[in-house]
Amino acid sequence: MSSTRPRLATAWLGGCSGCHMSFLDLDERLFDLAAAADVLFSPVVDAKTIPPEIDITLIEGAVANEDNLELLKHLRERSRFLIAFGDCAVTGNVTALRNLAGGPMLVLARSYRDESNLQPQIPTELPVIPPLVDRVVPIHQVVQVDFHMPGCPPHPDLIWYCVTELLAGRVPNLTGKWKFG
Secondary structure, three states: OOOOOOEEEEEEOEOOOHHHHHHHOOOOHHHHHHHHOEEEEOOOOOOOOOOOOEEEEEEEOEEEEHHHHHHHHHHHHHEEEEEEEOHHHHHOHHHHHHHHHOOHHHHHHHHOEEOOOOEEOOOOOOOOOOOEEEEEEOHHHOOOOOEEEOOOOOOHHHHHHHHHHHHOOOOOOOOOOOOOO
């Protein structure tokens, strides 16, 4: 960690936000976390700007669109430790089921189909949907990941263990402490 207070970030890519709900389930330990580190970027704090230097970043979700891809790359560049946070980030999980549907345009066409005439009415006037990537991928297929924290979602005790070990300057030993699903 740096000589200043440790800096923490979290991000939500293509997923359900369940990992962030589990993060919030740290409950009163969130006060301990706030005393030990600054949470500078996260949907939890509604920050809009990625800080230039981050000590620990937890990333939930798979890479499903161009915005996810850009955010992930920026966070990797600025993070000392990057953690794949939850099954979607680790394996693609439910988000990657889109890959079985024949490509992003077929998914959009089905999603925006007008049931009265079965023709897709995909919005084109405004950038309502960020451009989808051809295949949904877990984050380690795009950037280097320092730790994988599986779980759908990861248990709050596992999140706490991993983050506090890193804050204490120790490498978390996740052997036998996690499970998928």
